[in-house]
Amino acid sequence: MIPWLEANTPFPDVSEALTTDAPGLLAAGADLSPRRLLQAYRNGIFPWFSEGQPILWWSTDPRMVLHTDAFKISDSLKKTLRKVERARTAKTTGAEPADSGWDVRFDSAFEQVMRACAAPRKDGPGTWISEDIIAGYGGLHRMGYAHSSEVWLDGELVGGAYGVCIGRMFYGESMFARVSDASKVALAYLVAFLRSHGVRMLDCQQETGHLASLGAKPIPRSQFLEHLRHAITEAPIEHWEVAPPLTT
Structure with a gap:
């Protein structure tokens, strides 16, 4: 009981x-x-x-985690990331390359990302994300603890991920994609940002083949908790600004 x-x-x-x-x-x-x-x-x-x-x-126990220096980027994802980064760079130079409609942002549409994650999937029903969940994590977002990574195409939100960050510990919650690779692009930019700010581990909570394909692995809960105890006491990240992914 x-x-x-x-x-x-x-x-x-x-x-x-x-x-x-x-x-x-x-x-x-x-x-x-x-x-x-x-x-x-x-x-x-x-x-x-x-x-x-x-x-x-x-x-x-065990706990599924993704070390930020172990994130796996496939060849096909590298191609997509290069395309997205060219489009982002063009916005600062005034150039207009092909596929210039791509963009990546943080925290500009947090609730939209949550609702997209909650929507029914092609291969099954919607997730467990209820209105109470949206309200609770929305409160964390307004307090500066919950964040979203968003992929936009021609002004439309097409992929994203969200989670909670306490100190230098990030807890991943959910992702979604409306076009191929969009959720992986959101995660790649998020991982790059977190790694650049000293976050060494993302909590993925439970084991799945998809997470394993991205480099996540299970570790003993005791090891996870030991890392957690130190990471949550570190200074929080103050400015969430998109930077290029680790490998483009």
């Missing part, structure tokens, strides 16, 4: 998370306020639940 959290109930120690049936499940209940979400992330805990379920809180 997992603990039920009331409004002021603290989280249990992550060592109490289930190891069978639902490995990593720690607790249920409470709310999705920015205060509760920050408390969760600072302790290596994240919410994840389906429609009709109570709020479920998890701390998985």
